[in-house]
Amino acid sequence: MSDPAAYDAVIVGGGHNGLVAAAYLARAGCSVLLLERLAGTGGAAVSSRPFPGVDARLSRYSYLVSLLPKKIVRDLDLDFRVRTRTISSYTPTERAGRPTGLLVGGGEARTRRAFARLTGGEREYDAWRDFYAMTGQVARSVFPTLTEPLPGRAELRARVDDATAWRALFEEPLGTAIEERFADDLVRGVVLTDALIGTFADAHDPSLRQNRCFLYHVIGGGTGDWNVPVGGMGALTGAIADSARAAGARLRTGCEATRIDSDGLRAAVTYREGDRGERTVDARHVLVNASPQALATLLGDEPPEPAEGAQLKVNMLLKxxxxxxxxxxxxREAFAGTFHIAEGYEELATAYAQAAAGAPPAAPPCEIYCHSLTDPTILAPDLVEDGYQTLTLFGLHTPAQLFADDHDAVRDDLLKSTLAQLDKHLAEPIADCLAPDAEGRPCIEARTPLDLQRDLRLPGGNIFHGDLAFPYAEDTEAAGGAEGGGARWGVATRHANVLLCGAGAVRGGGVSGIPGHNAAMAALGE
Structure with missing residues (x-):
């Protein structure tokens, strides 16, 4: 059956948000065409076997789930599950010349004892409990709004209904709240890390980009829990793609959109499929699951300056x-949660200052977790039986600019120094634990921001497509105008029938499906 020349909606980009939008629109009875440049859908939320001859299917880029609403899973009848982690985090350190650490999780009593063991008293644990009770209340108030029309700032503040929490998270640099509440440097650092995942900022950055990153890390599901996708991240995007196809959406891979023309009522999308030349299809709506820079290029506009990414992603398979x-x-407990390395408060500040000055951090901060401890299904049965495990390492404060002049050399040196920081807390070198691939090489790969820019077209390698936004509209913003219903949902462009459904939308970022849902709602509302 040949494609029609016109659709109710054409979706540019087959990442998870584009797939969510396709599924919603198709289930509503719309004719939908999705165009994906790569050979498969999923974008950054995919699973693959990166090591030759080894049957280990890793979540290669994104790897945990927190922001995906249960509403989307239910609405789209997704065959997808997550598993919770009983341990939240472990942070090794040395005190009085002896190795120790802070284990968070395993119940309140156990966590309280861990704090007392590290700090010698109850104060830090009480501050921790009170602080996360505050963020938990904010999460319960804010998370449900993410799949509703975009609230105004005053409306969201009224829903939070806590002046102290609003000031700490929305108005003052997060470093102020951390320093007011916590005295221990290690505890301060553990709190701050959620503000720095993929975000290059200092605790006292006046732009509050660290606050916005922190907020999205603590509101997921109304709890802030980060869960393990059963079967890996590809299981999620595979389930969404299945839902979209079952509803009648056409998913076309190997098709690169090259231009979008719109008069606000109808649009035309030009795309190229291999060596077959260009083709143009008409649509009532176009939803763009790509960066704001890519959107501008497609529309013939001047692209905005990218906000560079600042992470080093390392995948490992261990014997x-x-x-x-x-x-x-x-x-098995320490690596089941988030394993923090060189992430004390002062260590993070020093690493940021060094990277901001153009030098790789001398002690690169990172965090690690083991997917296979919670979900061994990503490994072949014989690997599970032999005790193999995966490790995912996410390095902080490694902005794209560091790799600009000599990419491979800087990446290799940074990886070496990052693993050296890990080795300080191990009784054996991590290199001795790495599994070999079929050619005898150690199973380890590193991805820099520039790798992500090349492979996934993330501007500057930014995993959020740019700086995250607070999940509200300024009260002075109009909820209509040329942007139409897109403004109500935080997905507007300058054309009423062209909507942004990627991570660069308001309330974008992370594996959530929220921009895809919201763009679909805006299109259906029209």
Missing amino acids: RLPRLRDTSVDP
Whole structure:
């Protein structure tokens, strides 16, 4: 059956948000065509086997789920599950010349004892409990609004209904709240890390980009929990693609959109499929699951300056988990949650200052987790039986500019120094635990921001497509005008029938499907 020349909606980009939009629109009875440049859909939310001859299917880029609303899973009948992690985090350190650490999780009593062991008293744990009770209340108030029309600032503040929380998270640099509440440098650092994932900022950055990043990391699901996708991240995007196809959406891979023309009522999308030349299809709506820079290029506009990414993503496969210098903690617990390295408060500040000055951090901060401890289904049965495990490492404060002049050399040196920081807390080198691939090479790969820019067309390698926005509209913004219903949903462009459904939308970023849902709602509302 040949494609029609016109559709109710054409979606440019087959990442998870584009797939969500396609599924919603098709289930509403719309004719939908989705165009994806790559050979497969999923974007950054994919699983792959990166190591030759090894049957380990890793979440290669994005890797945990928090922001995906249960509403989307239910609405689209997704065959997808997540598993919770009983341990939230473990942060090794050294005190009085002896290895120790902070284990958060396993119940309130156990966490309280861990704080007392590290800090020698109850104060830090009480501050921790009170602070996360505050963020939990904000999460319960804010998260449900993410799949509703965009609230104004005053409306969202009224829903939060806590002046102290609003000031701490929405108005003052997060460093102020952290320093007012916590005294221990390590505890301060553990709190701050959620503000720095993929975001290059200092705790006291006046732009508050660190606050916005922190907010999205603590509101997911109304709890802030970060869960493990069963089967890997590709299981999620595969389920969404299946839902879209079942509803009648046409998903075309290997098709690169090259131009969008719109008069606000109808639009035309020109795309190229391999060596077959260009073709143009008409649509009532066009939803763009790509960066604002890519959108501008498609429309013939001047692209905005990208906000560069600042992360180093490392995937590893181990023959066994390494032993820890802190023998009071089982490695299977330490690596089941988020394992923090060089992420004390002052260490993070120093690393940021060094990177901002153009030098790789001397002690690169990072965090690590082991997917296969919670979900072994990503490994072949024989690997599970032999005790193999995955490790995912996410390095902070490594902006794209660091790699501009000599990419491979800087990447290799940074990886070496990052693993050296990890080794400081291990009773054996991590290199001794790496599994070999079919050619005898260690199973480890590193991806820099520039790799993400090349492979996934993320501007500057920014995993959020740019700086995150607070999840509200300024009260002075009109909810109509040329942008039409897109403004109500935070997905507007200068054309009423062209909508942004990627991470660059308001309330974008992370694996959530929220921009895809909201763009579909805006299109259906028209």
